[in-house]
Amino acid sequence: MIQKNILQSRNDLINNFISDRCAMYKFYPQELIALINGGLTVSQIGLAPLPVGPTGEPVSQMAPRVYAINATASKEKQKAAFEYIKYMIRKETRIKE
16 A cells, blocks of 8 residues: 555655554665664564565565665775675675674
């Protein structure tokens, strides 16, 4: 179901979820803090995979973050940035997060 104001801000979407004006909210992991700061407890937030659509195929959104490396940085800095990105997206780091 689409909200009445399809141009509302992300904050409005969060507030609608917190105030029980919508039943489902797809959010990024870093928005969990806003939900808790808005008054929800962890036990009030259920996490589940996205529903299967008409095709019968399940979908997911993995690692919604985007990492970029500055093409004008030195090769040494680019390599260091790439190593950092590899560390941040590895399974062990994601689990700890």
